[in-house]
Amino acid sequence: MTYGTVTKDEIAIFRSITDPERVSTGESVIELHSKDESFHKRCKPEVVIFPKSSEEISKILKVANERGIPVTPWGAGTSLEGNPLPCMGGIVMDMQEMNRILEEREGDFQVVVEPGVVYKDLNKKFSKKGLFFPPDPGASATIGGMVANNASGIQTLKYGATKDYVMRLEVVLPTGEIINVGSNAVKSSSGYDLCRLFTGSEGTLGVITQITLRLAPLPLHFTAVLVNFNSVEDATQSIYQIMCTGIVPAALEFLDTNVIEAINLYKDTNLEEKPTLFMEFHGSNEAGLKEELSLIEEISISNKCSLYEAGIGRQERDRLWEARYDTFESMKNANKGMEIIIIDTAVPLSKYPKMVDFARNEAISKGIKGYIFGHAGSGNLHMGLIKDPKDAEQAERGMEANDAIVRCAIDLGGTATGEHGVGIGKRKFMAHEHGPSLEVMKRIKTLLDPNGIMNPGKVFF
Numbered sequence: 183m184t185y186g187t188v189t190k191d192e193i194a195i196f197r198s199i200t201d202p203e204r205v206s207t208g209e210s211v212i213e214l215h216s217k218d219e220s221f222h223k224r225c226k227p228e229v230v231i232f233p234k235s236s237e238e239i240s241k242i243l244k245v246a247n248e249r250g251i252p253v254t255p256w257g258a259g260t261s262l263e264g265n266p267l268p269c270m271g272g273i274v275m276d277m278q279e280m281n282r283i284l285e286e287r288e289g290d291f292q293v294v295v296e297p298g299v300v301y302k303d304l305n306k307k308f309s310k311k312g313l314f315f316p317p318d319p320g321a322s323a324t325i326g327g328m329v330a331n332n333a334s335g336i337q338t339l340k341y342g343a344t345k346d347y348v349m350r351l352e353v354v355l356p357t358g359e360i361i362n363v364g365s366n367a368v369k370s371s372s373g374y375d376l377c378r379l380f381t382g383s384e385g386t387l388g389v390i391t392q393i394t395l396r397l398a399p400l401p402l403h404f405t406a407v408l409v410n411f412n413s414v415e416d417a418t419q420s421i422y423q424i425m426c427t428g429i430v431p432a433a434l435e436f437l438d439t440n441v442i443e444a445i446n447l448y449k450d451t452n453l454e455e456k457p458t459l460f461m462e463f464h465g466s467n468e469a470g471l472k473e474e475l476s477l478i479e480e481i482s483i484s485n486k487c488s489l490y491e492a493g494i495g496r497q498e499r500d501r502l503w504e505a506r507y508d509t510f511e512s513m514k515n516a517n518k519g520m521e522i523i524i525i526d527t528a529v530p531l532s533k534y535p536k537m538v539d540f541a542r543n544e545a546i547s548k549g550i551k552g553y554i555f556g557h558a559g560s561g562n563l564h565m566g567l568i569k570d571p572k573d574a575e576q577a578e579r580g581m582e583a584n585d586a587i588v589r590c591a592i593d594l595g596g597t598a599t600g601e602h603g604v605g606i607g608k609r610k611f612m613a614h615e616h617g618p619s620l621e622v623m624k625r626i627k628t629l630l631d632p633n634g635i636m637n638p639g640k641v642f643f
């Protein structure tokens with residue numbers, strides 16, 4: 183597919199559809215929308231539009247579709263796989279002006295929002311009402327970006343991913359048609375599940391303009407646990423055994439020694455520099471939580487833990503989670519001037535110890551510094567591989583390690599991406615992971631976006 187450049191006449195048309203000041207070709211705005219949080223190279227859009235309504239978006243998409251202009255939706259640009267980068271130029275559609283909470287339906291534990299609402303703001307507002315939207319990627323993501331990437335996070339283990347909370351969507355298709363999919367009912371067997379189709383579609387099928395989310399009640403009681411081990415193997419065996427008990431932690435995070443070192447350096451903490459598990463448990467009463475903890479302690483001791491600290495108070499628990507959330511920044515701080523390839527695979531739980539072992543050995547054998555961490559209880563392994571942008575040979579070894587680790591995850595029955603999406607970086611693994619069903623995905627894309635204007639160059643080659 184070839185795309186032309188956006189002409190002055192077309193910019194004038196977009197300005198007539200919106201307010202002229204919401205269509206920008208200014209250098210700083212273009213720069214801001216040419217890079218996400220990944221290492222993928224900068225791609226500049228030709229124009230950035232800040233729409234305020236579905237009707238405006240519909241008119242813009244009609245023009246873009248007729249003239250073959252690429253359109254890439256943009257939430258907060260926190261993606262880690264180049265997902266919102268306008269790699270074919272054209273329009274970036276920044277959704278930040280559509281940030282209203284439209285309807286609070288507390289009786290049904292639901293809320294209707296525009297896509298530009300930042301999930302942290304939503305949770306702050308609803309915490310007063312004892313409700314929250316649990317998927318928590320840590321970064322200041324928008325709900326639209328989370329739905330489009332099917333984001334998840336630390337508490338997905340107990341509460342599920344974004345897809346489990348999306349009930350209805352309003353979507354503007356590339357033709358300009360505005361459709362509503364899903365239902366307010368908790369269950370439905372009515373037809374194909376189009377809500378799930380658009381969730382995780384990374385802006386390649388249409389622009390999401392309204393989202394009805396389910397909310398969960400805030401937990402009444404919680405407790406946090408920190409465990410250190412002398413070896414990675416002991417830590418990963420414990421993860422598997424904990425998950426086999428039937429206890430579902432709210433969070434079960436694994437951090438290797440390199441990660442703890444980087445956190446200590448960045449946060450000025452004095453965590454023991456050993457393979458570590460951070461866990462959190464939620465429940466309706468303290469007695470139940472205590473019972474769960476005694477089982478967790480037993481497993482940790484049987485795997486020769488060097489430290490088991492339970493019942494951590496709120497302040498210390500918040501400090502631990504803050505440290506965990508700053509893992510990415512800590513790695514950047516410890517490796518100034520370097521680029522970080524973030525691996526995001528997920529495997530069946532029984533394969534987690536093998537996956538961690540493979541990833542660690544692969545980095546060592548390629549002579550690449552690697553940081554292993556992740557939402558271990560969900561089988562999600564993240565690894566930061568450090569590469570020097572000025573050392574082409576080392577960068578190549580880094581990419582070789584990345585590719586081997588991702589392929590290993592797929593071969594273990596897992597996936598190339600547990601939560602960050604395909605974007606640019608994971609396209610090369612799609613055929614290996616999906617086989618002939620990739621062709622069906624491509625046909626769906628062609629059906630909904632025959633001119634290929636929506637976020638071209640993502641998900642597929």
Ligand SMILES: Cc1cc2nc3c(=O)[nH]c(=O)nc-3n(C[C@H](O)[C@H](O)[C@H](O)COP(=O)(O)OP(=O)(O)OC[C@H]3O[C@@H](n4cnc5c(N)ncnc54)[C@H](O)[C@@H]3O)c2cc1C
Pocket residue numbers: 218219254255256257258259260261262265266277297318319320321322323324325326327328329330331332333334335336384385386388389390391510511601602637
């Ligand atoms: C430090 C750090 C930690 C992270 N941890 C996690 C984690 O634990 N779990 C996780 O899942 N992710 C994580 N991420 C990645 C990222 O935060 C999430 O993927 C997030 O959902 C992206 O949201 P965003 O608003 O920034 O969207 P963007 O990055 O702007 O866009 C994401 C995708 O959605 C599309 N899009 C945006 N809005 C719309 C819309 N209205 N309609 C259609 N398409 C749209 C874009 O085109 C793009 O393809 C992390 C990122 C950072 C920097």
